[in-house]
Amino acid sequence: xxxDSYVTDxxxxxxxxxxxxxxxxxxxxxxKAITDISxxxxxxxxxxxxxxxxxxxxxxxxxxxxxxxxxxxxxxxxGAKRPPMKPYQVAGQGIARTFQNIAxxxxxxxxDNVMTGRLRQMKANIFEQAIWKGKAEREEVENREKVERIxxxxxxxxxxxxxxxxxxxxxxxxxxxxxxxxxxxxxxxxDEPMAGMNVEEKEDxxxxxxxxxxxxxxxxxxxxxxxxxxxxxxxRVVVMDYGKKIGDxxxxxxxxxxxxxxxxxxxxxx
Amino acid sequence: MAQSSQATGGLASIPALLQRNAxxxxxxxAYREKEFxxxxxxxxxxxxxxxxxxxxxxxxxxxxxxxxVAIIGRNRPSFYWSMVAAQSVGAVPVPVxxxxxxxxxxxxxxxxxxxxxVVEDQEQVDKIIEIQxxxxxxxxxxxxxxxGLRKYDHRQLHEFSxxxxxxxxxxxxxxxxxxxxxxxxxxxxxxxxxxTSGTTGKPKGVVLSxxxxxxxxxxxxxxxxxxxxxxxxxxxxxxWVGDFIFSVGQAYWCGFCVNCPESAETMMTDLREIGPTYYxxxxxxxxxxxxxxxxxxxxxxxxxxxxxxHFMDFAKTTGExxxxxxxxxxxxxxKRRVKNAFRYAMGIGFAMETLVENGIRxxxxxxxxxxxxxxxxxxxxxxxxxxxxxxxRDYFKYRMGNxxxxxxxxxxxxxxxxxxxxxxxxxxxxxxxxxxxxxxINLKQLYGQTEATVxxxxxxxxxxxxxxxxxxxxxVEIKIADNGExxxxxxxxxxxxxxNPESTASTKDAEGWVATGDAGFFEExxxxxxxxxxxxxxxxxxxxxxxxxxxxxxxxKFYPDILEAVLFGNGKDRCVAxxxxxxxxxxxxxxxxxxxxxxxxELAGHPKVLDxxxxxxxxxxxxxxxxxxxxxxxxxxxxxxxxxxxxDDGEMTRTRKVRRVIVADKFxxxxxxxxxxxxxVSTNTEVTYEDGRKGSISATLELRDAKVxxxxxxxxxx
Numbered sequence: 001x002x003x004d005s006y007v008t009d010x011x012x013x014x015x016x017x018x019x020x021x022x023x024x025x026x027x028x029x030x031x032k033a034i035t036d037i038s039x040x041x042x043x044x045x046x047x048x049x050x051x052x053x054x055x056x057x058x059x060x061x062x063x064x065x066x067x068x069x070x071x072x073x074x075x076x077x078x079g080a081k082r083p084p085m086k087p088y089q090v091a092g093q094g095i096a097r098t099f100q101n102i103a104x105x106x107x108x109x110x111x112d113n114v115m116t117g118r119l120r121q122m123k124a125n126i127f128e129q130a131i132w133k134g135k136a137e138r139e140e141v142e143n144r145e146k147v148e149r150i151x152x153x154x155x156x157x158x159x160x161x162x163x164x165x166x167x168x169x170x171x172x173x174x175x176x177x178x179x180x181x182x183x184x185x186x187x188x189x190x191d192e193p194m195a196g197m198n199v200e201e202k203e204d205x206x207x208x209x210x211x212x213x214x215x216x217x218x219x220x221x222x223x224x225x226x227x228x229x230x231x232x233x234x235x236r237v238v239v240m241d242y243g244k245k246i247g248d249x250x251x252x253x254x255x256x257x258x259x260x261x262x263x264x265x266x267x268x269x270x
Numbered sequence: 271m272a273q274s275s276q277a278t279g280g281l282a283s284i285p286a287l288l289q290r291n292a293x294x295x296x297x298x299x300a301y302r303e304k305e306f307x308x309x310x311x312x313x314x315x316x317x318x319x320x321x322x323x324x325x326x327x328x329x330x331x332x333x334x335x336x337x338x339v340a341i342i343g344r345n346r347p348s349f350y351w352s353m354v355a356a357q358s359v360g361a362v363p364v365p366v367x368x369x370x371x372x373x374x375x376x377x378x379x380x381x382x383x384x385x386x387x388v389v390e391d392q393e394q395v396d397k398i399i400e401i402q403x404x405x406x407x408x409x410x411x412x413x414x415x416x417x418g419l420r421k422y423d424h425r426q427l428h429e430f431s432x433x434x435x436x437x438x439x440x441x442x443x444x445x446x447x448x449x450x451x452x453x454x455x456x457x458x459x460x461x462x463x464x465x466t467s468g469t470t471g472k473p474k475g476v477v478l479s480x481x482x483x484x485x486x487x488x489x490x491x492x493x494x495x496x497x498x499x500x501x502x503x504x505x506x507x508x509x510w511v512g513d514f515i516f517s518v519g520q521a522y523w524c525g526f527c528v529n530c531p532e533s534a535e536t537m538m539t540d541l542r543e544i545g546p547t548y549y550x551x552x553x554x555x556x557x558x559x560x561x562x563x564x565x566x567x568x569x570x571x572x573x574x575x576x577x578x579x580h581f582m583d584f585a586k587t588t589g590e591x592x593x594x595x596x597x598x599x600x601x602x603x604x605k606r607r608v609k610n611a612f613r614y615a616m617g618i619g620f621a622m623e624t625l626v627e628n629g630i631r632x633x634x635x636x637x638x639x640x641x642x643x644x645x646x647x648x649x650x651x652x653x654x655x656x657x658x659x660x661x662x663r664d665y666f667k668y669r670m671g672n673x674x675x676x677x678x679x680x681x682x683x684x685x686x687x688x689x690x691x692x693x694x695x696x697x698x699x700x701x702x703x704x705x706x707x708x709x710x711i712n713l714k715q716l717y718g719q720t721e722a723t724v725x726x727x728x729x730x731x732x733x734x735x736x737x738x739x740x741x742x743x744x745x746v747e748i749k750i751a752d753n754g755e756x757x758x759x760x761x762x763x764x765x766x767x768x769x770n771p772e773s774t775a776s777t778k779d780a781e782g783w784v785a786t787g788d789a790g791f792f793e794e795x796x797x798x799x800x801x802x803x804x805x806x807x808x809x810x811x812x813x814x815x816x817x818x819x820x821x822x823x824x825x826x827k828f829y830p831d832i833l834e835a836v837l838f839g840n841g842k843d844r845c846v847a848x849x850x851x852x853x854x855x856x857x858x859x860x861x862x863x864x865x866x867x868x869x870x871x872e873l874a875g876h877p878k879v880l881d882x883x884x885x886x887x888x889x890x891x892x893x894x895x896x897x898x899x900x901x902x903x904x905x906x907x908x909x910x911x912x913x914x915x916x917x918d919d920g921e922m923t924r925t926r927k928v929r930r931v932i933v934a935d936k937f938x939x940x941x942x943x944x945x946x947x948x949x950x951v952s953t954n955t956e957v958t959y960e961d962g963r964k965g966s967i968s969a970t971l972e973l974r975d976a977k978v979x980x981x982x983x984x985x986x987x988x
Contacts, residue, residue: 010421111307148306153417158535160307211418 014235015043018219019064019187024073026059033059034070035243041187046213046220048230051240052263057223058100060240061189064221065097066090092120096185098176100192100223106165110156110175111147113164117182118143147182153215154178154208170201174208181212188212190222194229202226206233231255239263283455283480285321285358287522292318295498295525301347304532304540312347314525320434324355326444327437331386331410331428335360335451338382338463342366342375342398343390345504345530348414348430350517352388357461360451361386364463364475365509367924368394369917371962374473376401378465382475382768383407388430391415395427457481462518463768464511466720467923475768476511476720485761486723487519489744493728494690500526500548501687505537510925511720512694516550519723541684549691553698554926556713558854559683560702561830565858578679581671585708592668593676593710594731595689676709685711692716692728695925697801697820699828700736707734715739717801721777721784722746723762727799738798748799754789755805789818807930809840815902817845819930822903825890831855832886834915836933837903838941844906846944848937849883850914871912871969880974883910887976895979904978907944909951911937912969918958943973 005015019041026034034056041047049057062068063075066087075082077093085093096117104113121143124136151157154174159167164175173193180188193209194202206229212218224230230237231251239247239254241263247254254260281287291300296315303310312320333339339356341363343349353363366378368390375397379387385407389395395413402408413419414430437444461480465473490496504517517528526548531540538559567578585593680686691706691713698715706713716728717739726748729740742748746760759782766774778784789808790801802808803820811817819837826835826849833852839845851874860867860876867873891904915921921933934941936955943951954968 012421145306148308152306155533157307157532158539161539207418214420215417 008235012044012214014045017041018043018078020076021060021063022074022076024060024063024070024075026056026063026068026070033243034063034240036073037240037243037245038073039238039245039248041219041221042236043219044213044217045235046209046222046233048234048237049221049223049240050225050227050230050237051246054242055240056243057240058191061097061191061221061223064090064187065095065189091183094184094186095189096180096183096187097189098173098180098191098193100195102169102172102176104164104172104176104179107163109161109163110167110178111151111160113175114147114150114178114182115143117179118147120183146184147178150178150181153211154181170197170204173197173201173205177205177208181216181218184216185218187219187221190220190224192223192225194224194226202229209233281484282457283357283452283459284354284461284483284518284522285452285455287484288314288318288321288354288358291522291525298498298525299527300521300525301350301528301530302544303347303530304536304543307532309529309543317347317351321351321355321358322448323434323437323441324351324430325358325437325448326440327433327435328355328359328361328386329444329447329451330436330440331412331433333359333361333386335454337361337386338364338384340364340366340375340379340382340384340387340389341508342387342394343368343414343508344534345506345508345513345517346390346414347528347530349388349390349508350504350528352412353462353518357455358448358452360454360459362460362463364465365507365514366465367507367509369507370924371918372397372400376404378473378475379405379408381473382463385409386412388412389414392418395419395422455480457484460765462514464509464514464720467925467927474770474773477765477768478511478723478762479765482723482762482764483515483519484523485745486725487515487523489761490515490725490728491520491524493730493744494548496520496524496526496548496690498525500524500689501529501544501546502526502548502550503529503531503537503541503544503546503684505531505534505541506550506552507924511724512550512718515724516548538684542682543684545681545684545687547687547689549685549688551691551693552695552925553693553702554696556693556698556702556706557830560705561852561855563679563683564830565854568858568862578675581675582705582708584667584671585676586704588664588668589676589708589710592665593672593708595710595712672710680709680711685709688712690714694718694739696927697824698736699824701828703736716743717799719786721764722758722760722786723764725762726756726758726760726786729798733796733798735796735798738793738796738800740799741797742799748792749783750791753805754791754802754808756786756788756790756799756801757783758786759783811839811845811902812841812843813902816899817903818900819903821900822847822890822894822905825893826886829886831859831882834928836915836928836930837905838934838944839903842945845903846941847887847905847908848933848940849887849908849910851879851883851910853914870914871967874910874912875969875972877972880910880972883908884974884976888979891976892979905976906978907973907975909940909944909971909973911940912953912971913955913957913967916957918960919956920958940971943971949973 005013007013017040022038024034024037025032037060049060051057059068063070066085066089069084105116122139124139128134128136151160154177156171156174156178159171164172167175177193194205197205209220210233213220234251236249237251237254238245239260246259246263247257281290291314297313299311300314300317301312339352339361341349341352353365356363364378364382364384366375386409387398389398389411391413395411398411410426410428412428412430412433416429419427457480459480461478461483463475463477465475467473502516502521504513506513521528529544531537567575688711691711692715693713694716703713712731714729714734716725718724718726725743726746727740728743746758748756748758750756763778763782763784787805788801789803789805790799792799803818807819809817817840822837823835826832831852832849834850836848837845838847853870856873856879860873865876865878867876873879887905887908894904895901915928915933917924917926920929921936922928939953940951950970950972952968952970954966956964956966958964
C-alpha cells in the first residue's frame with residue numbers, strides 16, 4: 001500500500017493505490033485456482049496480469065469484478081475493505097470489464113449495446129421510459145451524448161447502426177470496450193483484449209488503451225497473452241503460474257526474473 | 271484576360287465574399303459537419319466569427335503576409351476556415367493530401383517553405399515532427415483533435431480552439447491589422463497554392479490568384495444555374511483543385527452549404543442523409559457504387575430482382591426523356607406560373623377534346639355498323655388510350671418505375687436530389703454513365719486540370735454523351751496543335767508554378783496559352799471535345815501505327831472485374847498488358863462459383879479468373895480492331911498482376927492515376943516475359959505498408975496469349 005504519487009517517463013501521473021488484493025485464495029472444491037496472492041493497483045496505471053494457460057488469471061479478474069468470492073483474503077478498494085458483493089454492486093462502484101469471449105447483444109445495434117453500458121446511470125423507471133417524457137427523455141439525450149463521445153473516441157461511427165452480429169471479431173471487441181467505457185469506470189478490467197486479432201487490429205487496440213488511460217485517466221487492469229503488447233503497454237506486471245504469484249514489477253524487472261523465464265520457457269517440475 | 275473585379279461587383283477575394291455572405295445570407299447554413307452522431311451547423315454569420323477569431327489568432331501567432339500555411343486533414347469545416355483565415359491575414363493556404371507519407375510532405379513543405387501548418391490529429395502531428403528537422407523555415411503547428419497529444423512538447427504546437435480563443439482575446443488590438451491586411455487583397459493576389467499530383471516526377475506548386483478562382487467559380491456557377499440553395503457533400507481530398515473550387519470557390523460565390531462527413535467510412539451514409547443537389551465524383555466512385563448495387567441485387571429476392579431488371583432495362587430507353595430533373599429548383603416566378611397554368615389548361619382541353627371526339631366516333635361506329643363490324647374496327651384501330659401509343663404509356667411506366675425502383679435506388683445511393691452531377695479526371699465507362707443517367711441523375715462530364723482552375727470544357731444540360739467531354743466552358747478558348755495536343759486560354763489560367771520558372775515557361779506561353787499535355791479533337795457536327803490520351807503517352811508502334819494506351823486501358827477498365835490495366839507497346843511490334851482485378855467484384859463472383867481463395871494473390875492467379883479476363887481482353891481486341899487508326903493497339907499477351915497497384919508503392923499518384931514509367935521499370939521482368947513468349951514468370955516485388963514499413967511478396971505468374979482480331983482496315987484494303 002503506498003500513498004505517494006509519481007510521474008512516469010512519458011509524463012503520466014500514477015496516483016496512490018486504489019485497489020489492493022491481500023492474500024487471496026480461491027478454491028473450487030478441492031482445486032486451488034489461486035493461492036495466497038497479494039498485489040495492488042495504483043490509480044492511473046496500466047496493470048497487466050500475465051501467465052501461462054490455466055495460471056488463474058481470469059479467476060483473478062473475476063475476483064476483482066466480484067463474480068467469484070475468494071475463500072480467504074481481502075479485497076481493499078479505495079481505502080476500505082470490500083465485503084462480498086454481487087457483480088452488479090461492484091459495477092456500481094465503478095469497476096467495468098470486458099470478456100474474453102465477447103458478451104454483447106448480437107441482435108442489437110452497436111449504439112444500443114453501448115447505451116446499455118450507461119444503464120446504471122439512468123434513473124427513470126419503466127413507466128417514464130414507456131411514455132418517453134420528462135426524465136426519461138432528458139436522460140436518454142444526456143447519455144446518448146456521452147456514448148457518442150465514446151463512439152467518436154473509438155472510431156466506430158461507421159458501424160453505429162449496424163447490428164453487432166454482423167460485425168467482424170476485431171470490431172466486436174472494440175464495441176465491447178466501448179460499452180465498458182460508457183460506464184465511466186474508475187477501474188477497467190480487460191480480459192484478453194487482443195486475443196485473436198491480427199497485427200493491425202492489435203496496434204489499434206493498444207493505441208486505444210493508451211489513449212483511454214491518457215484521456216480519461218482510467219486505471220486499467222488487463223490480462224494478455226501477447227508479450228510484446230504487455231511489455232509495451234503496462235506500467236507494472238503481475239506474473240502468475242499454477243495459481244501462484246511468481247513475479248511482480250515493471251516489465252523490465254519481470255523480463256529478467258528467473259522464475260518467469262522458467263514458467264514461460266518451461267522447466268521440469270519436480 | 272482584360273476583366274477586372276468589376277465583373278464580380280468588386281468582390282476581389284474569398285474573404286471579401288465571406289463578408290458579403292455574412293451580411294447577405296447571415297442566417298443561412300454555411301457549413302455542416304456530422305459530429306457525435308448529429309449534424310452540427312454553422313450559419314454564414316457564425317462562420318464569419320469563427321474565421322475572424324482564427325485569423326486574429328494566426329496574426330497573434332506571428333503569421334506574416336506571404337507566409338505559406340499548410341493545411342493537412344480530411345474535409346472538415348475547421349480546415350476550410352483555416353484556408354480562408356490564412357487568406358484573410360494575407361498568407362497563402364497550401365492544402366496537402368492527408369494520406370501522403372512523411373517524405374512526400376517533406377518535399378511539399380520544403381518546396382514552398384511553409385512556416386505554419388494546420389493539421390488534424392496526432393497522426394499528422396507525428397508525421398510533421400518526423401520531418402521537422404529537415405524543414406528549416408517551419409515554425410508552428412496547429413492541431414484540431416487533441417487526442418493523444420497532451421504529453422507532446424507544446425512550444426511549437428497549439429490547439430485550434432486555443433488559437434481561436436487567443437484571437438478573440440486579442441480582438442481589440444489586432445482587428446485593425448486584420449482589416450488592413452484584408453483590404454490589401456486584390457484580384458491578382460494569390461488565393462491558394464495547390465500541388466499537382468505529380469503523374470510525371472515531383473509535384474509542382476500551382477499558384478492560383480483570386481481572379482482565377484473567383485472568375486472560374488462565377489462562370490461555372492452560371493453555366494449550371496447554381497444557386498445559394500445547393501447542398502454539397504465535401505469528401506474529396508482538400509488538396510485537389512476540384513474540392514477547392516466546389517467547396518470554397520463556388521460555395522462562397524453562390525453562398526451554398528458545404529457538408530462534411532463524419533469520417534471517411536461513413537461517407538455513403540452521410541451522403542444519403544444530406545442528399546446533395548450538386549455532386550462531384552471521379553468515375554471510380556460511380557463504378558464502386560454501381561458494382562455494390564449489382565452485387566446486392568444478386569443477393570435480393572426474386573421479385574425485387576425481376577422488378578429491378580425490368581425497370582432498369584426500360585429506363586435505358588426512356589430515362590433520358592422522362593427522368594431528368596427540372597432545370598431549376600427555385601420557386602417559379604409569376605410568368606412561369608402563368609405559362610404552366612396555360613400548358614395544363616391546354617393539356618386538359620386537348621384530352622377532353624380527344625375524349626369527346628372518340629365518344630362521337632364510337633357512337634357513329636355503333637350506329638353505322640353491327641357488332642361484328644365493330645370488332646373488326648376495334649382490332650384495326652383501337653380507340654382512346656392507344657391514340658397515345660408510345661409516349662404517354664412510357665411516361666406513366668417511367669413514373670411507376672420511379673416509385674418502385676429508381677426513386678428508392680437513388681435515395682439509397684444518396685442521389686435523390688442531385689440536380690447537377692459531374693464526373694471528371696478519367697474516362698467513365700459508357701454503361702456506368704448510362705446507368706446513372708437512366709435513373710434520372712443529371713450526370714455530366716467535364717474536362718479540366720489544376721492549371722486551369724478546373725474548367726476547360728463541360729457538357730451543357732441536354733448535350734450529354736459518354737464519349738465526349740463537352741464544349742468549352744464560358745470564357746475559355748481552345749486550340750488544337752498539329753500533333754493533336756490541346757491548348758487553352760482562360761481567366762482561370764494559373765499564374766505560375768511556384769519557384770519553377772522553367773516549368774512555367776514550358777507549359778504556359780507568352781500569350782497565355784497553356785499546354786494540357788492531352789491529345790484530342792473536336793467532333794465536327796457537335797462541337798464537343800474528345801480526348802484520346804495523354805499527348806506524351808501517345809506513341810508509335812514499330813510499324814508506324816498509333817499507340818494510344820489509355821484508349822485501350824479504358825475499354826478494359828469498363829469491365830467491372832478489371833480495376834486497372836496498363837498497356838505496353840510503344841516502339842514495339844505488338845502490345846502487351848498488365849491487368850489488376852477488382853477484389854470486390856471478382857471475390858463475389860468467386861463466392862458464387864464456389865472458388866475458394868485465401869488471398870488477393872491466389873485469386874488473381876486462379877485459372878478461371880484468367881479465363882474470364884482473357885474473354886474480356888479478346889472482346890476489347892475486337893472492339894479496338896473496329897477503329898482503323900488504333901487497330902495496332904490490340905493486346906497480344908497479358909498477365910494478371912499479383913498485387914494491386916498502389917500509391918504507397920509509388921505505382922500510382924494519390925489521385926489514382928497509373929505512373930506508367932515507374933510500373934514498367936518496377937515490373938521489368940514481367941514485361942520482358944510477356945515479350946519473350948515464356949508461359950510463366952517468377953517475380954519478387956517490394957511492397958510498402960501504410961505505416962511506411964516495407965515487405966516483399968513473391969509470386970509465379972501465368973502469362974497468356976489473347977486472340978487478336980483481324981484489322982478492319984486491312985480487310986477493306988484487300
